[in-house]
Amino acid sequence: MKRLLVANRGEIAVRVARTAREMGIQTVAVHAANDAASPHVRAGDLAVSLGDGPPSETYLSIDRLLRAARDSGADAVHPGYGFLSESPAFARAVVGAGLVWVGPPASAMEEMGGKLRSRARMEAAGVPVVPGSSPGTDAKGLAAAAARIGYPLLVKASAGGGGKGMSRVDRPEDLAAAVEEGRRLAEAAFGDGTVYLERLLERCRHVEFQVFGDGSGNVVHLFERECSVQRRHQKIVEETPSRALTPSLRAAMGEAAAAAARTVGYVSAGTVEFLVAPDGRFYFLEMNTRLQVEHPITEATLGIDLVRAQLEVASGAPLPAAWRDGRLAPRGHAIELRLYAEDPETFLPRTGRLLAWREPEGPGVRVDAGVEEGSRVGVEYDPLLAKLTVSAESRDAAIARARRALSEWIVLGVETNLPLLEAVLDAPEFASGGYDTGLVERLPPRRPTEPPDAAWIEAALASSGPAASAGASTPPSGPAGGGDPWDAAAGWRPGA
Amino acid sequence: MRTARLSSGGRTEEVGLGPSGEASLGGRLVRYAREDAGGGLSRLATGGTARRVLAVRDGQRVWVWCDGSVHVFDRTRRARSGADHGAGLSAPMPGRVRRILAAPGESVARGAVLVALEAMKMEHAIRAPRDGVVKRVMVREGDLVDAGAELVELEPAKS
Structure with a gap:
């Protein structure tokens, strides 16, 4: 490994580049056009623009990332976290392009990608999973499974994620209605009315x-x-x-x-x-x-x-x-x-x-x-x-x-x-x-702390100083409080 | 003495600054001493307590870091004009307009989603606060909007 493309931005891209440098590996930073001034771009030995557009066309574009790797002569790709880091398609494309993929094999990602699939796989391997049912739509079968699982439990959409289409059931007599509701929600949200039950574990x-x-x-x-x-x-x-x-x-x-x-x-x-x-x-x-x-x-x-x-x-x-x-x-x-x-x-x-x-x-x-x-x-x-x-x-x-x-x-x-x-x-x-x-x-609500007198006074002093955002591209040059408070400026008026 | 009118956390104060370390704060006279603390910070002492402070002005807003806490001050004018007409719905955060689900002339029920706003990884629904008729939609799908930007104008329902 001589030259590593870091297919990410932000702190993780900086972090990966640092270790690569310690190992004598050159790094290639990539960036969206609107992100060219970000610190991660300077963290790389080389920087390649992924062009204009939203993340789907830049940091999430397998084509553009592979082109950047080819153009920069990279021989390996580190995906960081987020973006394409858990994409089996990206892992395969990287390997297919003859580059080293710094991550798990695509097959392992696929095995672990789907919740139900990984769950079944773990159960088979003897790893304890949250007690649950297999997916289904049959109310009778789900009721039998519920009796085995115990209450409270959750009705979850098989195709779901992120808490969508989930409902809580505390008593057996509420199960039928919750399953019906869950099927309806799942059908509406994901076009698939299949649901499954899972024990709701509290205070975990x-x-x-x-x-x-x-x-x-x-x-x-x-x-x-x-x-x-x-x-x-x-x-x-x-x-x-x-x-x-x-x-x-x-x-x-x-x-x-x-x-x-x-x-x-x-x-x-x-x-x-x-x-x-x-x-x-x-x-x-x-x-x-x-x-x-x-x-x-x-x-x-x-x-x-x-x-x-x-x-x-x-x-x-x-x-x-x-x-x-x-x-x-x-x-x-x-x-x-x-x-x-x-x-x-x-x-x-x-x-x-x-x-x-x-x-x-x-x-x-x-x-x-x-x-x-x-x-x-x-x-x-x-x-x-x-x-x-x-x-x-x-x-x-x-x-x-x-x-x-x-x-x-x-x-x-x-x-x-x-x-x-x-x-x-x-x-x-x-x-x-x-x-x-x-x-x-x-946690108790975070009430904003009352500014102490010193903060009011410093704010009043800074009120007459130069505005930090006056020049859109220049960073602020030190504190505004150093300005002369006797300059007449907007927001100031002669006092009584 | 010159005064600035500042508000922070719902409290508005006239802050007056005299020529030699005296300030008036909500009618109170406060003596202060301010010295350079290095690194762009100052040390500002009032009533026997010295605090490290750093302030930056951003338009009408002043950000102050004071011994580990951040305080935001807005410079306000004495006469407040342009009162909220109460009919508009504005963006609670900056973001991108994902979907518009209301058209001018359309009657909407309280709670109906009018605009779906997306910022970073979150989607936020802008809902009708009451029954009404959509008078105007000020944004288009895909627009980037600032916090506080007017999105939809709603008229009371005609009964």
């Missing part, structure tokens, strides 16, 4: 295991990540180790995760997600056949580089001996916090230009950012701005470090979820470690 934790395979048939797990801090079913804070796991549960889940990956002939980095019920039982949820957003916490506690391992394995190397022999042991504690451009209360996306951007620094602090001061945050891409990963000797020290780092982070010009991240760290439920996926919903 979401714990995933990093797995890694090589081309020689070695598959290992690299411990867990606790991912129960979620909003809108998306993770915002992850930590490792998880407080929910005892050593024996950890061992059992790790083995199940590795077995799941082995069953589909997994190669490269992947993640097996589980639900852990309050009674300590765990259930296979799904497998993500790519590098995860939250992979840095695993790197922090194990002292490894998952992207390096991906590139080595893709080049044909076996897993490092220490990994194969189970000699890796997590050390200390790590927490990742995701900074999103969104309203901390409603979670609605926010846009704008980053007028000030100062990242936290110091011991045990890692920032993976896809933006910088002056960056425009638009509506076309994921609202993830950056990830903060902190590591320390203990969980308490890691939480204190995370708080300190957040307090250093200066982000002006675009509203972010930083107050929500602080609220999570401050929640007694989070501090106890005994939280579940309902944590964010139970």
Whole structure:
């Protein structure tokens, strides 16, 4: 591998390019025309434009990506996460073009792609799955299955996803009506009225295991990540180790995760997600056949580089001996916090230009950012701005470090979820470690803090300074507060 | 003394600045000292408490970072004109107009989806707040709109 095309943007493209450079591999950055000034473009040794258009015609266009690879002389492709990272078609096209695909085989992605298919596959492999029925439309058959599964349960659309067409049933007498409703919803939403039943597990934790395979048939797990801090079913804070796991549960889940990956002939980095019920039982949820957003916490506690391992394995190397022999042991504690451009209360996306951007620094602090001061945050891409990963000797020290780092982070010009991240760290439920996926919903409402006198005064001083957005393309040059407050400017009027 | 009229979080204040470290804030006199803290930040002390601050102005808006918290101030004029006429429906967030499900002249029931807006990975439905008749649709499918942009004008239903 001499030249790696990174088929992604944002922080993950920057992150992959960094490791490639450390390994002496050149990188090719790709970008949509409207994205040419983004930091990931400069992170590459070469940059190729994917042309104009929405993501479907740029970062999601297999044709344009392959053309970029050919034009730039790349010999390998790393897909990052999101976009085409879990597309078997892209993996096949890359391999078909004679390039190295840095990821799992297309067949493994397909096996794990469909929820029902992967579920059946896991059941056969002896990995516990959430008790459920097979898909069907027959009310009588579903009623019999419901009796076996137990209540409460969910009626789910076979063709569905993302919570669409799902309804909850608490009592057997409500089942028939819910199945009818579910069939109607599924038919309307997906054109397929097939539904299935699944046990509804409450107050669960979401714990995933990093797995890694090589081309020689070695598959290992690299411990867990606790991912129960979620909003809108998306993770915002992850930590490792998880407080929910005892050593024996950890061992059992790790083995199940590795077995799941082995069953589909997994190669490269992947993640097996589980639900852990309050009674300590765990259930296979799904497998993500790519590098995860939250992979840095695993790197922090194990002292490894998952992207390096991906590139080595893709080049044909076996897993490092220490990994194969189970000699890796997590050390200390790590927490990742995701900074999103969104309203901390409603979670609605926010846009704008980053007028000030100062990242936290110091011991045990890692920032993976896809933006910088002056960056425009638009509506076309994921609202993830950056990830903060902190590591320390203990969980308490890691939480204190995370708080300190957040307090250093200066982000002006675009509203972010930083107050929500602080609220999570401050929640007694989070501090106890005994939280579940309902944590964010139970947080008290984030009331905006009243500006102190100093903020009012600084705002009044800046009010007369130069506007940061006066020149559309030039980044702001320092604080506006340095301006002479005696300049008569718009918004000012002679006082009484 | 010069004054700026600023509002933040629903609170509006006249802030006056005197020539030598005195400010009036909602009628109170506040003495302050401000010094360069390096790196573009300042240290602003009031009432015995020094805080690190960084402010950036963006048009009529001023963003202030103050010891770990962000405060947003809008510069407002004394006389507020152009009051909300209450009939229009505006975008709650910036985004792209995915679908328009209402046509001028059409009667719509309260709760009906008029416009589907998409921003990043989310779709947001703009619904009729009451029964009414669509008077005007100000956007087209595919348009990029800012937060607050007027999308649809709705007239009360004729009974």
